[in-house]
Amino acid sequence: MAEMRDEPRNDRTGVRRGEGISFSLRSAIQTLGLNALLRLPPELYEALASEHRRTVLSYLHENDGRATITELAAHLVTSGIEASEQRAHVVLQHVHLPKLAERGFVEWASRRDTVALGRELN
Template identity: 40%
Template structure:
């Protein structure tokens, strides 16, 4: 691989990672999956609402189904085939490091201790797919 190609692929990875993690919806979906493992869309909507990102469960579900989960699935961060399917982390999650660890650390500094432990770098590593 030529240097220009390598630099281009690094830039693309950074751009994609920043784009995926730019949404608090997507970050909290990832945190919830890391903490609790596979979940239904409804359970993820509950996590988004309880984090204060959305006000209503139904709106959170619609946003997840029509926007956030398909985008995460497109880059193999989650496995998701439709609103009635279980959502789980996929191999693409590894490509979001160290961005995800930095975001989790920054967001959880003001969160309750239990959530901070869930989103810790050690927790992220423990719950990533093999």
């Protein structure tokens, strides 16, 4: 029998390194069912394709549905997704928040510093 070792886990996902997407997919299928996953709209896959966007949505969900861009940028740095808050702030404003807002996952306008969970997630 192969020796069982406790391999390090990815801090953000809790998944053991090496298990990767197959473990996550297996878990999603068990939770939601394969038919439900196959019927998800393509825009959902696109919105969730980025670790930045998944992390933003998770942070908002865990923090009463609201945060500032500064808080989100700091969280991306502490999560190890971005190296600097300045870069995180820029990519949030110019890439990730516009995509999430366009799909209704967050409420945000470029002139505001506040981000909230959108109509699609409330």
